[in-house]
Amino acid sequence: MSIIEHRVETAGEQPDYSGREFTPEEIEAGAHRKFIGGVWDTHGEHQLDYLRSQGLLPHHRMVDIGCGPFRAGRHFIDYLEPAHYYAVEANHSLIQAGYDVELSDAQRARLPMANLRANDRFDANFGVPFDYAIAQSVFTHVSLNHIRLCLHRLAPAMREGGSFYATFFMRPASTPIDQVVPSKRGKPFFNEKNVFWHYSDDLAWAAKFGPWEYHYIGDWGHPAGQKMARFVRTGDRVTTPSGSPTLVRRGRRWLARQIEPH
Template sequence: EQHGQAQFDYLKSQGLEPQHTFLDIGCGPLRGGIHFIRYLERGHYYGVEKNEAVLDMAREVELPKYGLVDRRPTLRADESFDFEALGQTFDYAWAQSVFTHLPVNNIARCLMNVEKVLNPGGKFFATFYENEQGKRNLEPIRQSPQVVSYFDRDSYHYDVGTFEWVCAGTSLDVEYLGGWNNPRNQKVLLFTKK
């Protein structure tokens, strides 16, 4: 609940407003989602999660528990980042603790598919573990007392240049926003559609 509130507060501080359409990538059991669903206009929240059982729990437990069923959130199981299947374009998108578990080609797939559904000027915020030493550092990095990240296995770390390389030739600009009061030392990137 506390971490979900932190996600919501952060995106609100970045300009999220109730009328915006919002894509929550890796929404899980709606730890952050409940705050967004409550805040956004009815039907403006779309959550995507690879695990259908987690979404079932969100539908059957979390939404009724918080009285949010009538807010009509869209929840979809998908592990290929097929956001076009939602039939909606988005003003804001968020991926908390998604890129930390993905190899770079999966991140590229996610970004290419977000690009297709992000409105011009739309913003996609994603957290990641930073490799400040650059892409040639192959050593593990202690991100926090609980987390060690790696070059080539989960939990992954990346240098910002990797994301710039992935976005080259797309309509996405990438900007490093840095820390956001995350207890595991995840940093934030902002991808804005031109």
């Protein structure tokens, strides 16, 4: 019998992060913290410190794209005025675990449930305009088309002049597009699948499809070496898929699920 060649260039699974569910036992053991990479005691506060250095003030409204179990969110909640922190997370179980066990009663009192959403397509329409947004270690796990989708759906929710900060694993322009980059943690980096690396020009290209101005920042002290990019919301109107320009508020998509307290 003839056997067709199965050529595997590198081993590794491609997990669906949005579908991972955490049991009470796993949550008690801290699996939700490990799932987002750990560095729990320092990296969340570092994100707040960084955005403060970029002008974030307590009266601003911000949305945390890919908030996870609130590693950074708990610090933003304390710093911002009550109800000024918003968050979107693809994994419902993860954001629920964070809400239930990582936030204090005082923090939950400052955070209306309507400010939180589990959604895997970047639905950031909460009916209020944002001054700041952050996506920390989100673009490292999504394709270039997902980045375009994120920018497209975030644009109507941002104030003109508002800033969206996003981290990513960057490779120099000279890197072959098919290069697999090894990782100390055992998960190699790819241009075409998770875990993703991108060229800086990739993000600049994605920004051109919407009312965004792209700025590469680079190093900002990320523990795994992720680079920082800044997208500034311009005054150009948003174009819908039908081609008609609009700034009209979009309703929630059917995929959106509001988390419920336990």
